[in-house]
Amino acid sequence: KQWYQRRVRVQKNISDAAKRLHFLLDHYIFDEQEVELNRTTLNWPSKIAPVFEENDDIIADAKKEGETQLGDRREKVMLDLSKLMVKVEEFNECGDMDMMQQYVKDAMQVQKKINDLTAEIE
Numbered sequence: 001k002q003w004y005q006r007r008v009r010v011q012k013n014i015s016d017a018a019k020r021l022h023f024l025l026d027h028y029i030f031d032e033q034e035v036e037l038n039r040t041t042l043n044w045p046s047k048i049a050p051v052f053e054e055n056d057d058i059i060a061d062a063k064k065e066g067e068t069q070l071g072d073r074r075e076k077v078m079l080d081l082s083k084l085m086v087k088v089e090e091f092n093e094c095g096d097m098d099m100m101q102q103y104v105k106d107a108m109q110v111q112k113k114i115n116d117l118t119a120e121i122e
Contacts, residue, residue: 003052011045018042073120080117084110 021038024030030038087110094103 007045007049007052014042014045077117077120080113084113
């Protein structure tokens with residue numbers, strides 16, 4: 001969690017700034033607006049941490065969903081390839097000259113499916 005390490009550094013910087021602010025408070029009188037601005041600055045890390053944690057959860061969920069979808073797509077492609085392999089093997093049994101038009105049509109359909117699968121993979 002890189003954001004956590006960064007948050008720790010920022011928290012240290014804010015802590016250092018708070019020390020300087022305490023020094024200033026001893027030597028300068030701030031108006032209400034300046035006090036509120038400093039309060040907001042000093043308290044924001046505790047408010048932002050849940051946002052980062054929620055973001056991590058959202059990213060993890062999206063990654064998991066993407067991996068599931070990818071696995072599903074892979075299974076579908078593998079099933080389609082298996083069907084195409086059976087169809088290609090059937091071409092070895094083609095020998096009837098009267099069916100030549102049908103063989104060509106079938107070969108074109110197989111080629112189209114192969115092209116579609118290739119496009120889906122890419």
